[in-house]
Amino acid sequence: MQILSKAVVAASLLALGGTAIALPAQAETREETAARYGVRTSVLDISLSPSGNKIAFIAPGPQHSEVLNVIDLSGDASVKTIAGNTEIKADMTQCEWATESRLVCKVWAMSQNERGLLLPFDRMFAVNDDGSEFRTLTERRSLSALGYRQDGGDIVALDVAEKDGHILMTREYVKEFSTGTRTANEKEGLGVDLVDVVDGSRHPLERPDAEATRYIADQTGRVRIKVRSxxxxxxxxxxxxxxxxxxxxxxxxxxxxxxxxxxxxxxxFTAVAVDSDRDVAFGFVTRDGFDALAEVTLDGSAKGRMLLARDDVDVDRLIRIGRQRRVVGASYATEKREVEYFDKELKALAGSLSQALPETPLINIVGASADENRLLIVASSDTQPGTSYLFDKKTKSLEPLLAIRDYLVDRTMGAMTSIAYPASDGTSIPGYLTLPPGKEAVGLPAIVLPHGGPSARDEWGFDWIVQFFVARGYAVLQPNYRGSSGYGEAWYGRNGFKAWDVAIGDVNDAGRWLVSQGIADPERLAIAGWSYGGYAALQSQVLDPELFKAVVAIAPVTDLKYLREDARGYTNSRVVSRFIGEGPHIDAGSPLRHAEKFSAPVALFHGTLDLNVDVRHSRAMARELRKAGKQVSYSEYEDLQHNLSDSKVRTEMLLEIDAFLTKALGG
Known part of the structure; x- marks a missing residue:
């Protein structure tokens, strides 16, 4: 097998229309740095064929586009582009091998109805590995349909017993109106079809259920569990x-x-997988205030046992491999993410891989051949964005394939260190501190970077926006404030909106700690964040306008009443309303209503098709800050969604942020 060298990978990506950035012989300009970190991940999704001889991967093309590529590892190992997406309102997100020569892929997109309501939808298609025989797998919408089919289908099982070339796929049924006919569809809800990936024909297996949201099949392709919301x-x-x-x-x-x-x-009990050999369901339960993994029998007795539990963090991920999605372990994040394998062979293999790749301890098995003799592995760390490898169990060989972020290969990154700092009430708050390499941690310009969510947490590993700031000379502190997930029910508390004062207090205390330790220059201390992190950055000014000297908010929540109103057109409106709550915190916890308190200049960024946080949040925040006579800049990106997944836009945004911080902090 030919190993893909970095030069081959770079040449392949250039052929796809990516922007080339040569490694500089001297210090690069800020424009070059922004372009290097702003470009999207070189490998957006990757899959291994049943034989283990081919890989398919989605890569970014110019700006917002994506391309689907195939590499035949048993041949010349060249990159062949077989499909692409250039629609700015859509993203090609996933491709998997249904057979050795046929791929099944998903495109996720956004539309808008006549009332301006954003409608997310996805569609499935199949294509041969040479780009031929393209076929849409999502059922076409009838002209007499009474509604819009948003759910284009999810793969329930890739392999179905005695049905080669078929997959199990969910199907959304939409009622139809009838005038003088009996043929109109009266069914609605989510069902499951057996789909031929070659000719697109389908046979209903599970009749639609109006409250069904997910189906779980065992490794033979038999549906064993239905989730009803x-x-x-x-x-x-x-x-x-x-x-x-x-x-x-x-x-x-x-x-x-x-x-x-x-x-x-x-x-x-939150069921996530089924093992038919042992006749059990795997799922998450709460034990002593922490999420834990358990298994429950499906023989009618509903008896189970605990598989993995901790008393400090949540066990939050199930580890599965292969085409049957075989359960092999679980993982949790303390200072770093740890995996506990139930499979003895994989446990031993993981230990061997850790020794072979000591600089990239985050090792994930992301694909496997049908016989599981060949494994597709991605290894990464805080300072290395990652490399994909092919491991062959028979030959014990480990061969590098593709760099996950090609334009950051061989770059010196800032190391991420786990720290803890005291909140104002004495609570120890965990977080991660990343320093510019080669610089003493004294009197640096610094950024507090709270995560989004708020029901999320930061973890040890590569972060492109953190490393951009570090490359520009900033120390970066990422606090896992109270209201973050992963640390159990007590830490999560009432969530980061209902108990915003606790969460934002912890965020502000992160800045004070940087100053108290001498790490940050108090006159060059900024705060930045995306989504809830942007909300936290803005709300930090409401609590203490003098602490941070600059505020960067990307796609931020700015008004809790807006957030509730924005959900009214959707089926999850009650869930959102319950999450936000009622009471005086709605006004007190909305930075939009306190623009007069702001002291630091603010930079806002938002896409116009943001389903998570409507663009009106940033538009209104900019308007109110200007009315209050405050310094504010606002950049809006047409037709982009919450993650701003456009290389050109991200590069421009990083440049704007860098210029804004340089001016505001006097750098």
């Missing part, structure tokens, strides 16, 4: 889920309830 008479989600399952010898659905784990009754 309960709704009221108006179709609005209540926020509760139920699970029904099938025993091995019956097709009848049975409610999964009265579950006991190690002899104790549990109130909640």
């Amino acid at each position: 309960l709704v009221d008479g108006g179709g609005i989600l209540k926020g509760d889920q139920t699970y029904v399952y099938r025993t091995k010898d019956s097709d009848a659905w049975k409610r999964l309830e009265d579950i006991t784990i190690d002899g104790e009754t549990v109130n909640g």
Whole structure:
């Protein structure tokens, strides 16, 4: 097999229309640095064929486009582009091998109805690995449909027993109106079809259920669990889920309830996978205030046992490999993410890989051949964006394939260090500090960078925006403030909106700690964030206008009332309203309503098709700050969504942020 060298990878990406940035012989300009970090990930998605001889990967093309590429590792190992997407309102997000020569892919897109309501939707298609025989797999919308089909289908199973070339795929049924005909469809909800990936023909396997949101199949391709999200008479989600399952010898659905784990009754079980050989479902439960992994029998007894639990952090991920998505372990994040393998062979292999790749300890198995003899692995760290490898169990060979971020290969990055600092009430707040390499941690320009969510957390690993700031000379502190997920129920508390004062207090205390330790120059201390992180950056001014000397907010929430109103046109409106809550915190916790308190200059950035946070949040914030006579700049990006996944736009944004901070902090 030919190993793909960095030169080959770079040449291949250049052929796709990417912007070449040669490694500089001298210090690069800020424009070059912004372009290097602003370009999207070189490998957006990657998949290994059943034989293990081919890989398919989605890469970014110019600006917002994506291209689907195939590499035959048993041949000349050249990159062949077989499909692409140039629609700015859509993203090609996923491609998997249905057979050795046929790929099934998903495109996720955004539209807008006549009332201006954003409507996300996705579509599935199949294509041969040479680009021929393109076929849409999503059922076409009938002209008589009474609604819009947003759900284009999800893969429930790639391999179906005795059905080569077929997959299980969900299908959204939409009612149709009828005038003088009996053929109109009266069904609605989510079902499952057996789909031929070659000719696109389909056979219904699971009839539609109006409350079904997900189906879980076992490794043979038999649907064993249905997840139902309960709704009221108006179709609005209540926020509760139920699970029904099938025993091995019956097709009848049975409610999964009265579950006991190690002899104790549990109130909640979130099923995520099924093992038919052992006849169990894997899922998450809460134990002593922390998420834990358990298994429950599907024989009718609903008895289970705990598989992995901790008393300091949540166990939050199931590790699965192969075409049957075999469960092999679970993971959790303390200072770094750790994986515990249940499979003895993989546990030993993980240890060997860690020794072979000591500089990239974050090792993920992202694909496997049908016999699992060949594994597709991505290894990364805080200072290395990652490399994909092919591991062959028989030959014990580990061969590099593609750099995950080609334009950052061999760059010197800032190391991310786990730290803890005291909040004003004495609580120890965990976080990560990244310093510019080669600089003493004294009197630096610094940025506090709270994460989004707020039901999320930062983890040890590569972060492109952190490393851009570090490359420009800033120290960066990422606080996992109270209201973050991953640390159990007590830490999560009432969430970062209802208890915004606690969360934002922790964020501000991160800045004070940087100054107290002598790391940050108090006159060159800034705050930046995306989504909730942008909200936190703005709201920090409401609590302490003098602490930060510059504020950067990307796609920020600015008004909690807006956030509730924005959800009214969607089925999750009650869930969102419950999450935000009612009371005086709505006014006190909305930076839009306190523009007069701001002291630091503000830079705002937002896309116009942002489903997570409507663009009106930034538009109104900019307007109110200007009315209050405050310094504010606002950049808006037409037709882009929450993540601003456009290389040109991200590069321009980084340049604007850099110039803004340089001016505001006097750098």
